[in-house]
Amino acid sequence: MNKKWWKEAVVYQIYPRSFKDSNNDGIGDLRGIIEKIDYLDQLGVDAVWLNPVYQSPNDDNGYDISDYKDIMDEFGTMEDLEELMELLHEREIKLIMDLVINHSSDEHQWFQESRKSKSNPYRDYYIWKDGKNDGPPNNWKSFFGGSAWKYDEQTDQYYLHLFSPKQPDLNWENPKLRQEIYEMINWWLEKGVDGFRLDVINLISKDQRFPDGAEAGQKGHEYFANGPRVHEFVQEMAAETFNNYEAMTVGETPFVDKDEALKFVKEERKEFSMVIPFEHLEFDRKEGWDKITDWDLTELKDLMSEWQYKLQENNGWTSLYFCNHDQPRIVSRYGDDGEYRKESAKMLGTMLHTLRGTPFIYQGEEIGMTNISFESLDDFDDIETRGYIKEVQAKGELSEDEILEIANYRTRDNARTPMHWNSNKYAGFSEVEPWLKLNTNYPAVNVEKDLAAEDSVFKYYQRMISLRKKYPVFAYGEYDILLKEDQNIYAYQRRGEENNLLILLNFSRKRVDYDLTEEVEVETAELILNNYQKEADFELSGSLRPYEARVYLC
Numbered sequence: 061m062n063k064k065w066w067k068e069a070v071v072y073q074i075y076p077r078s079f080k081d082s083n084n085d086g087i088g089d090l091r092g093i094i095e096k097i098d099y100l101d102q103l104g105v106d107a108v109w110l111n112p113v114y115q116s117p118n119d120d121n122g123y124d125i126s127d128y129k130d131i132m133d134e135f136g137t138m139e140d141l142e143e144l145m146e147l148l149h150e151r152e153i154k155l156i157m158d159l160v161i162n163h164s165s166d167e168h169q170w171f172q173e174s175r176k177s178k179s180n181p182y183r184d185y186y187i188w189k190d191g192k193n194d195g196p197p198n199n200w201k202s203f204f205g206g207s208a209w210k211y212d213e214q215t216d217q218y219y220l221h222l223f224s225p226k227q228p229d230l231n232w233e234n235p236k237l238r239q240e241i242y243e244m245i246n247w248w249l250e251k252g253v254d255g256f257r258l259d260v261i262n263l264i265s266k267d268q269r270f271p272d273g274a275e276a277g278q279k280g281h282e283y284f285a286n287g288p289r290v291h292e293f294v295q296e297m298a299a300e301t302f303n304n305y306e307a308m309t310v311g312e313t314p315f316v317d318k319d320e321a322l323k324f325v326k327e328e329r330k331e332f333s334m335v336i337p338f339e340h341l342e343f344d345r346k347e348g349w350d351k352i353t354d355w356d357l358t359e360l361k362d363l364m365s366e367w368q369y370k371l372q373e374n375n376g377w378t379s380l381y382f383c384n385h386d387q388p389r390i391v392s393r394y395g396d397d398g399e400y401r402k403e404s405a406k407m408l409g410t411m412l413h414t415l416r417g418t419p420f421i422y423q424g425e426e427i428g429m430t431n432i433s434f435e436s437l438d439d440f441d442d443i444e445t446r447g448y449i450k451e452v453q454a455k456g457e458l459s460e461d462e463i464l465e466i467a468n469y470r471t472r473d474n475a476r477t478p479m480h481w482n483s484n485k486y487a488g489f490s491e492v493e494p495w496l497k498l499n500t501n502y503p504a505v506n507v508e509k510d511l512a513a514e515d516s517v518f519k520y521y522q523r524m525i526s527l528r529k530k531y532p533v534f535a536y537g538e539y540d541i542l543l544k545e546d547q548n549i550y551a552y553q554r555r556g557e558e559n560n561l562l563i564l565l566n567f568s569r570k571r572v573d574y575d576l577t578e579e580v581e582v583e584t585a586e587l588i589l590n591n592y593q594k595e596a597d598f599e600l601s602g603s604l605r606p607y608e609a610r611v612y613l614c
């Protein structure tokens with residue numbers, strides 16, 4: 061097992077728009093992040109990933125980039141970014157940037173040129189096609205609803221946009237475009253950034269026949285996700301950029317299972333350090349956006365185990381996460397955001413920090429932030445939510461109240477409301493009304509409170525992170541599942557060179573018995589992490605309290 065800094069690291073994700081507003085315009089910014097470096101240091105994280113901070117008209121909050129080498133005015137300047145990087149580096153915290161290269165903004169100069177004429181030198185930087193039978197070239201559907209093609213009168217052709225019409229897909233078949241992108245990536249690496257998270261990077265190779273997709277689910281994904289040349293493109297890019305700098309790379313990969321993932325992360329293939337999986341966050345969404353589906357803990361255990369075994373047996377790595385700027389808060393999904401908020405937030409965190417992979421913390425997760433409940437459909441800002449609301453309204457099966465309920469459960473805004481620093485007006489995020497409504501529970505759930513209380517979620521995270529630094533088994537130990545059939549408890553071991561870990565997680569709101577006598581041989585076990593007050597010494601059989609998490613060093 062090759063040692064790497066990013067296997068031992070804990071990454072903290074910052075959504076700059078919602079982290080800290082330094083100049084009181086209601087929008088978070090780079091100088092706001094600078095103000096909070098002490099906080100990051102105190103938590104103990106090793107790297108910060110910033111969501112896109114580049115110049116952007118913000119149709120999809122920065123995921124529509126109009127200039128890859130400039131900073132969004134609302135966030136600050138290139139000097140601010142350089143200063144932030146320097147200050148992070150002084151504390152030995154690495155900086156990971158977001159790289160959105162499946163698409164650009166329609167306001168990017170390349171697209172402005174491209175749409176001018178069929179013979180423009182930039183025409184083939186994007187994907188243009190003639191329509192079919194007075195409609196789009198095929199039935200591919202955009203992630204944000206509606207057709208993935210937009211008609212452009214000027215040249216009487218359609219262009220492809222897998223996301224919003226203001227996010228035209230770049231044409232990776234064009235070697236000139238690929239070279240421009242590599243040049244830009246190297247420019248950032250030369251500046252000193254330590255790595256990249258690559259947005260929807262497994263969508264860059266489209267089946268050049270552009271066939272209609274099957275009717276079910278997201279139409280067309282079988283032709284644009286993990287397409288024919290994707291690994292060729294990724295290997296070329298890695299060889300010409302990241303691999304010359306030993307940068308950390310995290311590929312965001314929807315529609316990827318463990319086998320496909322391995323192709324991206326098997327070390328010998330020299331593609332990415334790790335991927336961002338999706339399958340473990342799809343259980344409550346199996347029948348689409350507008351219906352919450354029931355699921356069983358054994359499904360999650362089986363899935364995690366499949367990935368864990370596959371990657372450890374084949375020299376691959378993964379990221380471990382529950383929350384990011386696209387996901388509702390995990391404590392409101394797989395935990396309990398009422399009575400057991402703190403316990404379940406800590407239990408879920410324990411799982412991420414004890415599996416084999418690199419844990420990612422999304423801002424606010426370390427204090428157990430929960431989902432919101434907006435009162436009106438007009439409160440939603442997220443372009444994806446607005447797209448789904450329109451589709452569901454058009455279907456006419458749900459009442460407005462039902463739509464509001466599902467939108468509150470699903471919306472990406474759940475993650476994007478401003479960070480809770482204290483219980484002042486606007487939660488210490490800003491002195492003016494923020495760009496997006498705050499979660500109303502900020503007086504009870506905030507950083508100041510968590511720093512003051514011994515049993516807070518924050519203090520627990522701090523401890524978890526320090527344990528990872530102390531015991532290499534957290535990063536490198538081999539995973540093995542225990543109590544496979546148990547419906548309430550997720551239990552597993554990690555076997556390292558010097559020590560082993562035994563992890564017990566109760567996913568239910570009741571007390572549950574366990575019996576490990578048949579499964580493990582443990583002579584002595586020290587309880588090094590527990591989200592309750594210690595009750596008893598280790599026993600091979602016993603019981604776990606609601607949402608209890610225990611980590612034993614054996």
Ligand code: TEU
Pocket residue numbers: 120123124160203223259260312314385386387444472
């Ligand atoms: O997300 C890609 C992606 O797969 C999401 O659209 C996801 O399916 C959805 O949000 C789940 O609710 C990335 C970025 O993380 C996201 O913020 C961007 O909107 C998107 O790419 C386009 O750049």
Ligand code: CA
Pocket residue numbers: 081082083084085086087088089134
């Ligand atoms: Ca600001």
